[in-house]
Amino acid sequence: MTRKTREYSTAVIGLLLLVVGLYLAKNVEEPQGVMRALPFVCIGLGCGTFGYGVGDIISRRAVTEHPDIQKRIDVEKNDERNISISNRAKAKAFDVMIYVFGALMVSFALMGVDMVAVLLLVFSYLFVEGCAIRYRCKYDKEM
Amino acid sequence: MKNRLEELRRQRGIRQEDLAAALEVSRQTIGSLENGRYNPSILLAFKIARYFGMNVEDVFIYEEGK
Numbered sequence: 001m002t003r004k005t006r007e008y009s010t011a012v013i014g015l016l017l018l019v020v021g022l023y024l025a026k027n028v029e030e031p032q033g034v035m036r037a038l039p040f041v042c043i044g045l046g047c048g049t050f051g052y053g054v055g056d057i058i059s060r061r062a063v064t065e066h067p068d069i070q071k072r073i074d075v076e077k078n079d080e081r082n083i084s085i086s087n088r089a090k091a092k093a094f095d096v097m098i099y100v101f102g103a104l105m106v107s108f109a110l111m112g113v114d115m116v117a118v119l120l121l122v123f124s125y126l127f128v129e130g131c132a133i134r135y136r137c138k139y140d141k142e143m
Numbered sequence: 144m145k146n147r148l149e150e151l152r153r154q155r156g157i158r159q160e161d162l163a164a165a166l167e168v169s170r171q172t173i174g175s176l177e178n179g180r181y182n183p184s185i186l187l188a189f190k191i192a193r194y195f196g197m198n199v200e201d202v203f204i205y206e207e208g209k
């Protein structure tokens with residue numbers, strides 16, 4: 001799939017999701033269960049996907065006419081200092097997230113929040129930690 | 144690690160923007176290198192040295208214990 005096709009498909013899928021969401025929100029009377037949230041999830045996802053696709057189309061058109069801008073964008077994107085800054089920021093944010101997740105789990109448990117919600121949070125926390133260990137092992141072998 | 148980047152660049156009358164363009168890095172990276180705030184990767188260090196036609200150790204000065 002070419003970049004152009006991907007951009008247009010993203011925009012179209014987004015638009016379709018938006019239309020479906022709006023249709024469901026308007027026409028489903030007294031929704032039950034998942035149908036109560038689904039239209040709004042579709043609207044949210046549709047808006048996001050449509051915006052992302054259109055944004056890509058506009059930016060591609062803008063840089064096609066100005067190759068110097070494209071070159072500057074590529075340099076900024078691949079600049080080793082920018083990559084290093086971005087990776088350090090992500091690492092710091094991950095460290096913070098671990099504490100935030102921990103505090104949130106303890107708070108939820110103390111507040112007597114539904115067990116399913118607490119367990120979901122615990123499993124997401126463990127999943128993220130698992131990913132960190134997995135990539136540590138992977139990079140340990142690679143480097 | 145210290146470097147002679149600013150000195151070498153000024154000697155040759157090159158602007159930060161032009162050096163950045165030649166090395167395919169951002170101008171901010173050149174500024175940070177010159178101020179000693181950022182140490183380059185070994186690849187960029189070689190690229191810079193090659194650009195000035197020098198050895199890496201002539202551009203970058205390693206200081207023990209710093």
